[in-house]
Amino acid sequence: MKIGFIGLGIMGKPMSKNLLKAGYSLVVLDRNQEAVAEVVAAGAVAAQSASEVAGQVDVIITMLPNSPHVKEVVLGEGGVIEGAKAGTVVIDMSSIAPLASREIAAALAEKQILMLDAPVSGGEPKAIDGTLSVMVGGDKAIFDRYYDLLKSMAGSVVHTGDIGAGNVTKLANQVIVALNIAAMSEALVLATKAGVDPELVFQAIRGGLAGSTVLEAKAPMVLDRNFKPGFRIDLHIKDLANALDTSHGVGAQLPLTAAVMEMMQALKQDDLGTADHSALACYYEKLAKVEVKRH
Ligand SMILES: NC(=O)c1ccc[n+]([C@@H]2O[C@H](COP(=O)([O-])OP(=O)(O)OC[C@H]3O[C@@H](n4cnc5c(N)ncnc54)[C@H](O)[C@@H]3O)[C@@H](O)[C@H]2O)c1
Ligand SMILES: O=C(O)[C@H](O)CO
Structure with missing residues (x-):
């Protein structure tokens, strides 16, 4: 399965490397070109914009600092929403306001793009070990479909309710x-x-x-x-x-x-x-x- 991964910071970099180790193909994006180069050296392919990432994959993971960053990358100019086809799934693993998750999911739904909010706990050591705790909000059928993907970065993955419940x-x-x-x-x-x-x-x-x-x-x-x-x-x-x-x-x-x-x-x-x-x-x-x- 080909996955998009946007946000290769303290957490996103080791998480993306664990996806590569688990056998997933990755298209990655970050403002920090050093981080991009490191994950490309581990086997990923780099893209130039979020819409370009979205045009190449069926699932996009975002791991960004806060709500405005996720809104910009997903809904902004050159964002995921511009490149993604209907049926694409956005899994936002950033820790953002629950209300922002619901707003982003509603905007995506207008284009038949689906979303889970799936923030994590455990810090950098557990991101490196692939033993994070993931807490997920959104449709249970989509959760079930992507459980194995999330589990390849985590020790536990728990569905806690509808969109926003993860956050x-x-x-x-x-x-x-x-x-x-x-x-x-x-x-x-x-x-x-x-x-x-x-x-x-x-x-x-x-x-x-x-x-x-x-x-x-x-x-x-x-x-x-x-x-x-x-x-x-x-x-x-x-x-x-x-x-x-x-x-x-x-x-x-x-x-x-x-x-x-x-x-x-x-x-x-x-x-x-x-x-x-x-x-x-x-x-x-x-x-x-x-x-x-x-x-
Ligand atoms: N660090 C931790 O221990 C930890 C643990 C659990 C959850 N979190 C949460 O995970 C999220 C990420 O945390 P982090 O510590 O990895 O942050 P970070 O600042 O190290 O990484 C964020 C990355 O996003 C990139 N970025 C920001 N805006 C961008 C844009 N518009 N386009 C492309 N890339 C962009 C930055 O360049 C950076 O590499 C946050 O929501 C944080 O609260 C962090
Ligand atoms: O739970 C954690 O990993 C820390 O509190 C950072 O979010």
């Missing part, structure tokens, strides 16, 4: 991840300030009830002072903004999410927007005038 699920994921990193940061700063080695605290608690995937992935980054993304604070601000917007629309209250959003915005003001979201620890460190690190 609602991803917002729930992002709330949990943000609050977990905040809790971890708060705890490690407390221990450090109280004179206990944070590395020993991590070793002591990781097997207990406080242990988590977030603690395993992010505590070592804080202890090593390694804030290379990973997942940028800027992108997490985007997700929390989408979560807060969605919560207002549906009448849910997210007081902890709102608090962590303010912390992330303060870090962006301190020029940490491009740092990994584990740099949330720096917010607490600044308040407590202490640094969490291995002794």
Whole structure:
């Protein structure tokens, strides 16, 4: 099967390489020509525009930063909608606003182009290993048809409802991840300030009830002072903004999410927007005038 893949960033590059390894033929596009060259060297063919990608394939995967990027690439001038024939399927794996997914799907439906929203969790390490968690919204029959394709990049692929449900699920994921990193940061700063080695605290608690995937992935980054993304604070601000917007629309209250959003915005003001979201620890460190690190 020939697949289009648009967006070869931190996540899209390893995901596209896993599709090549699984035997799919790929037509790829990104603004970053270095990323394109790397995936072409692994066996893909490059295209010059999204409409050119769409003209050569039956399925197009997008892995772009946010709603405006997906709208531009799919519906804009030279976009997917201009090159795709009726029956083509767009699988948007970016994390975008659920409302935007529904709007893009409705515009595509006017040309009989189908869509799934299929955002992912697991970060760069799981994108490389092909063990991402994929959460999918859209027609169940289309989900079933493309389950194997998605599974070749993932450890789990779960259909959570109609179009937009994938991104609602991803917002729930992002709330949990943000609050977990905040809790971890708060705890490690407390221990450090109280004179206990944070590395020993991590070793002591990781097997207990406080242990988590977030603690395993992010505590070592804080202890090593390694804030290379990973997942940028800027992108997490985007997700929390989408979560807060969605919560207002549906009448849910997210007081902890709102608090962590303010912390992330303060870090962006301190020029940490491009740092990994584990740099949330720096917010607490600044308040407590202490640094969490291995002794
Ligand atoms: N990084 C993570 O750990 C992670 C994990 C899960 C989900 N996500 C989500 O996945 C999506 C992608 O994240 P990422 O970290 O790979 O971002 P990234 O910024 O590394 O990659 C985005 C890519 O899209 C390309 N791009 C942007 N606009 C384009 C356009 N108009 N035409 C062609 N290419 C264009 C960029 O050049 C870049 O290579 C985001 O929605 C993010 O929230 C990221
Ligand atoms: O779940 C994840 O992979 C991170 O929170 C980035 O989206």
